[in-house]
Amino acid sequence: MKTDDLINALVADAATRKPRLGRVFAGALVAGTVVSALIFFLWIHPRADFLQAATTARFMFKFIVTSLLAISAFGLTMRLARPGAPQGLWGAAWLAAPALLLLAVIAELYVSPPTLWAPRLIGVNARFCLALIPLLSIAPLAGALLALREGAPTRPRLAGAFAGLLAGAIAATLYAAHCTDDSPLFVAAWYSIAIAIVTLAGALIGSRFLRW
Numbered sequence: 001m002k003t004d005d006l007i008n009a010l011v012a013d014a015a016t017r018k019p020r021l022g023r024v025f026a027g028a029l030v031a032g033t034v035v036s037a038l039i040f041f042l043w044i045h046p047r048a049d050f051l052q053a054a055t056t057a058r059f060m061f062k063f064i065v066t067s068l069l070a071i072s073a074f075g076l077t078m079r080l081a082r083p084g085a086p087q088g089l090w091g092a093a094w095l096a097a098p099a100l101l102l103l104a105v106i107a108e109l110y111v112s113p114p115t116l117w118a119p120r121l122i123g124v125n126a127r128f129c130l131a132l133i134p135l136l137s138i139a140p141l142a143g144a145l146l147a148l149r150e151g152a153p154t155r156p157r158l159a160g161a162f163a164g165l166l167a168g169a170i171a172a173t174l175y176a177a178h179c180t181d182d183s184p185l186f187v188a189a190w191y192s193i194a195i196a197i198v199t200l201a202g203a204l205i206g207s208r209f210l211r212w
Contacts, residue, residue, distance in 0.1 A: 021081060025147040029074070032143030033170055036136045044132060046177040058182040061104060065187065066176055069097035069195075070169035073162050077144065080159040081151030094165065098192075104184035123181035126190045132178070133194035134201075136171035137164070141202055145209055153210050160206010161199050168198035 053059040072093040079087050109117065144163035153159035172191050181187075 021147075021150050022078065024150045025078060025081065025144070028143035028147035029140060029166075029170075032140035032167070035139035036171060036174060039139075040136060040174045040178070044136075044175075044178050047180050049180075050177060053180075053182070056182070058184075059176075061184070062176040062179070062182065062187055062191075063173060065097050065101050065104075066169050066173040066191070068100065069094065070166060070173060072096060073166035073169055077148070077159065077162045077166050080153050080155060080162060081148050083152050083154050094162075097169075101184060101188050101192075105188050108184045117185065120181075120183035121185040121189055123183065123186040123190070125179050125181050126186075129175065129179060129181075129190040130194050130197070133168060133171045133175050133191065134197050136174050137167040137198040140170045141167035141198060141205075145202070145205060148206070148210055152212060153206075156210035156212075157203050157207040159210055161203035163206060164199040164202020165195065167202065168195035171195075171198065 047053060072090065075090040076087060076094055079090055108120070112120065141164055144167055145160065148159055148163060172195055176191075181190075
């Protein structure tokens with residue numbers, strides 16, 4: 001069978017399995033997220049001043065960025081799971097969260113004196129951020145990768161990478177409730193590095209696990 005014929009056959013098969021793939025992917029992702037949430041609430045916990053912090057724009061902005069990234073990564077990962085599925089707006093939507101964060105960083109640098117830039121960038125939780133976000137992403141990433149096997153991604157490395165991006169964003173959303181560093185400078189530096197680690201892990205695993 002020629003490559004084009006194989007891809008066309010996969011497209012036709014994916015079309016018939018589309019509803020099932022969506023349910024499997026959503027179910028696996030929810031299950032993974034629940035596991036991570038249990039780990040978070042049992043062993044990590046929200047920050048002590050969570051309710052007070054929730055009234056501040058800087059604290060809530062973290063959730064806006066991570067949730068936006070998770071939603072857009074979910075949409076694109078679902079497209080990558082199906083051969084021939086158009087990416088549409090999802091192909092660029094995942095860039096909205098980094099762009100929004102960049103604007104927040106510019107605003108932070110503009111309104112803050114230079115003497116505060118380094119302390120806000122370094123923060124006090126960098127090591128926890130780099131450890132806990134990858135830890136909390138393990139279950140969602142496992143669920144996403146297992147569900148992706150129900151599809152037939154023609155670019156397994158890319159599909160794995162966006163599954164990692166999705167899992168990292170979910171984990172970052174949970175971790176944001178614990179983190180006391182609310183500066184966009186800290187989020188742009190350390191959250192991004194932690195999510196990038198998970199994205200790379202997803203790409204490496206996906207290149208083998210999702211290959212057909």
